[in-house]
Amino acid sequence: MDRMTHEKLYRGVYARLSGEPARAFDAYLLYRDTLSVNAVCRELGVSPEQVERWRHDFHWDKRVRFYLAEVRQRGMALSRERLMAGAVEAVRLLHGVVVDETAPVRERTRCAEMLLTMVGYFNAK
Numbered sequence: 001m002d003r004m005t006h007e008k009l010y011r012g013v014y015a016r017l018s019g020e021p022a023r024a025f026d027a028y029l030l031y032r033d034t035l036s037v038n039a040v041c042r043e044l045g046v047s048p049e050q051v052e053r054w055r056h057d058f059h060w061d062k063r064v065r066f067y068l069a070e071v072r073q074r075g076m077a078l079s080r081e082r083l084m085a086g087a088v089e090a091v092r093l094l095h096g097v098v099v100d101e102t103a104p105v106r107e108r109t110r111c112a113e114m115l116l117t118m119v120g121y122f123n124a125k
Contacts, residue, residue: 013067017058024054031055032064091115 013032016025027040034040037051055061097103097111 013063013070020058024058027051027054028058028060028063031060032067035064087118091118094118 016022020028023044023046027044027046030040030043031037031051037048037055040046040051041048094111094115098108098115100108
């Protein structure tokens with residue numbers, strides 16, 4: 001197999017490589033999800049020697065590393081989105097208390113301090 005370019009590697013994470021038999025790709029997907037040669041052998045009834053040949057010939061480990069890095073990156077992006085959504089909701093709730101004239105002054109003041117701490121005006125204690 002020729003050199004794995006970034007584009008080939010990216011496509012190879014989710015699609016068969018040129019010249020990769022369908023059975024080898026099925027084995028790769030199972031390996032990618034389990035990281036186990038034994039699981040591939042057991043599930044597909046293939047010898048360990050065959051799995052190791054496919055693993056080497058079709059760059060399974062490189063493809064798996066790329067896949068795991070992408071999964072981590074997606075997870076971090078999703079976590080940031082959720083964190084931001086939670087922060088926005090917290091700001092809304094705190095602001096609601098601050099502007100609520102029926103809330104006790106002490107509570108309104110504490111919520112205002114928390115808001116200011118969130119935006120960096122105060123140091124958290």
